[in-house]
Amino acid sequence: MQGQSAIQGQSAIQGQSAIQGWEAIRAEVLRRIRVRDWPPGDLIPSEEALAVEFGCARATVNRALRALAEAGVLERRRKAGTRVAMLPVRRAMVEIPVIRQEVEARGQVHEFRLLRQVRAVPPVPLASRLGLPPGAAMIHLETLHLADGRPFVHEDRWLNPGVLPAVAPDFAAVSANEWLVTHVGYATGDIAFSAEAAGEREAEVLGVPVGTALFVTERSTWTPEAAITFVRLAHAPGYRVQTMV
Amino acid sequence: MQGQSAIQGQSAIQGQSAIQGWEAIRAEVLRRIRVRDWPPGDLIPSEEALAVEFGCARATVNRALRALAEAGVLERRRKAGTRVAMLPVRRAMVEIPVIRQEVEARGQVHEFRLLRQVRAVPPVPLASRLGLPPGAAMIHLETLHLADGRPFVHEDRWLNPGVLPAVAPDFAAVSANEWLVTHVGYATGDIAFSAEAAGEREAEVLGVPVGTALFVTERSTWTPEAAITFVRLAHAPGYRVQTMV
DNA sequence: GAAGTTATTATGTCTGCACATAATAGCCCC
């Protein structure tokens, strides 16, 4: 890099290659944590001290340490300093793609069938979870997604009609899953994964015996103004959510 | 903040309160995306232009846009510019705590029982997955974790004996889960979630009927040097992994 | 000695400025 002072501070191992770039600093700090130079719970040197040691600006050290803190490896508090996390609560990123994308990413062909679309009053716990007045009607959609013609996931969705435009989209042509993502998208929400035994309807639609273990994803989404949707996705057997740490 | 020029560019809504701080900029950009000022796929103004509009330094805009890109809302490429992600692949952070912590976070008492500890040769697919030579012996541990005395999760673990110190820890006193996190920690790994029917052993240990839908977490961890462990956690019914987006 | 006030300190963020890098757009030459 430019200003690279090349000063390889007194404390560095002699002969060690110069450390440059915030990613290199992050790697070096992580290495010291891994080899227990800095064991869990330990207070590590201040940004300023590290900047001197690595011969870079404090901002660069800050960038590196911030990244490690976001990953849950470090805990930082003003004045108190930076310490190695005691119990490294691993944070894993899970990607939640659109179902079509997910199927196509496996090299399979995606289709879907709209099984039902009705206006109905949702169960009370659901309405309250979404913050809607009890008794308000929503749109209830039931969709089956197929991968290479075989059942992939059963989508049971409740949708706030308020978010739809005057001319409602045709959910038999564009899946609600995808329409929402592209037309409402960027809302906040929560997601829960669980394992549940297939109910009668799910078993029938997915073509599995009742009681089969299904991977279930439940998601609520809302904007600051209003609730958008609640969806329950019951995946066909064999489904896995994978991620790297 | 300090240099706050308070210039509220020509394009801002009249009377709007001053935008300050990178988080405010992130919020404002996200708002414009949500209200479709900048629809999906759209190229948004350059950092420089936004810096002028918001009356701040380019670095501050950069910070805000980078955060949104990390969240998957924006896609950035040098020279090409910054555009709103077409299909917002939502990325959710899942926290993977130590089991004891997880139980205690529910306000329950954590105990565990080491059901078995043997040296054995792991199945070939497992050895190859961990990158170990087939035929090499590992330590096979079976542990049941309890929450308030009731089965919580069944832990089936294969452990590379090479990572243990000369005097092996007593896994009946400290759970392998926790020992690894505090003594080996900060390794890389992958995680998979799935739903599976309880096998005979799991059913017996967890006290549920065979075939019950169980939430299963499988995790491999390794350091750059060697494989550490593979673990399969079969959770008692009712377990959920939850996260916010 | 307890309680409240002030000083200190490490991180958090911002400003300008600069150079690095990647990818596109334009140009030239054949």
Place this chain on the structure above:
DNA sequence: GGGGCTATTATGTGCAGACATAATAACTTC
């Protein structure tokens, strides 16, 4: 017109310095 080189441009990263903020430590005062 096609292929390859060059210029341009937006983001990526860096530096030095400054102020902001939170939390601890030190010091008063009663």
